[in-house]
Amino acid sequence: MPPFVELMDTIAALLDDARAAAPPHQRDLYSRIECRKGCTACCYIPLAVTAVEAIAATAMLLRDEAAVARIRTARAQPNGAERWRRRIPCMLLHDGACAIYAQRPLPCRAYVSLSAVRCDEALASGDSGELLAVPTLDLPHEHATELRAGIRAACSAEGLQDAHVELGSWGWPIFSNAIAIAHRNEGATA
Numbered sequence: 656m657p658p659f660v661e662l663m664d665t666i667a668a669l670l671d672d673a674r675a676a677a678p679p680h681q682r683d684l685y686s687r688i689e690c691r692k693g694c695t696a697c698c699y700i701p702l703a704v705t706a707v708e709a710i711a712a713t714a715m716l717l718r719d720e721a722a723v724a725r726i727r728t729a730r731a732q733p734n735g736a737e738r739w740r741r742r743i744p745c746m747l748l749h750d751g752a753c754a755i756y757a758q759r760p761l762p763c764r765a766y767v768s769l770s771a772v773r774c775d776e777a778l779a780s781g782d783s784g785e786l787l788a789v790p791t792l793d794l795p796h797e798h799a800t801e802l803r804a805g806i807r808a809a810c811s812a813e814g815l816q817d818a819h820v821e822l823g824s825w826g827w828p829i830f831s832n833a834i835a836i837a838h839r840n841e842g843a844t845a
């Protein structure tokens with residue numbers, strides 16, 4: 656398994672552990688989460704990811720031939736703010752589901768809504784300020800923020816890219832280049 660995929664799996668497990676260890680009043684809130692497969696409003700929000708998350712997402716994407724084919728024919732996307740304004744979803748959303756669900760980036764894991772109705776209203780409102788009115792769970796967001804700070808610090812310590820990239824504007828070139836390299840390598844070994 657690629658090391659960054661393994662790292663992101665470990666991080667996902669840490670978030671699950673934190674949820675299991677949440678104090679009783681927080682556990683009650685967790686039981687009220689309304690995020691479900693098919694809810695897609697949060698997939699229109701600008702999405703900043705670390706390079707580690709982008710690489711893990713790419714590794715997962717490359718295992719899915721149908722998703723690869725879609726990305727190859729997709730167009731470059733505008734930046735996150737413009738994507739939200741025009742209601743263009745994340746390019747990894749397909750038929751109401753995330754193509755890399757098991758390796759979805761931390762903001763996607765941490766955006767946990769307590770009201771699917773408010774999510775849909777925010778999406779329909781045309782006003783990004785409405786997003787602030789969606790009741791969400793703070794704890795996953797706080798944990799994800801700390802974990803991402805750790806990822807960035809580790810990258811910085813190793814002299815690696817430690818900035819965030821917006822998946823809308825950067826996802827297409829990242830995925831397209833990864834797909835092209837993977838196909839070139841396949842050709843070289845065939």
Ligand code: SF4
Pocket residue numbers: 697698699702745746747748749752753754755756759760763
């Ligand atoms: S990566 Fe997946 S969960 Fe996150 S915004 Fe894109 S489609 Fe949605």
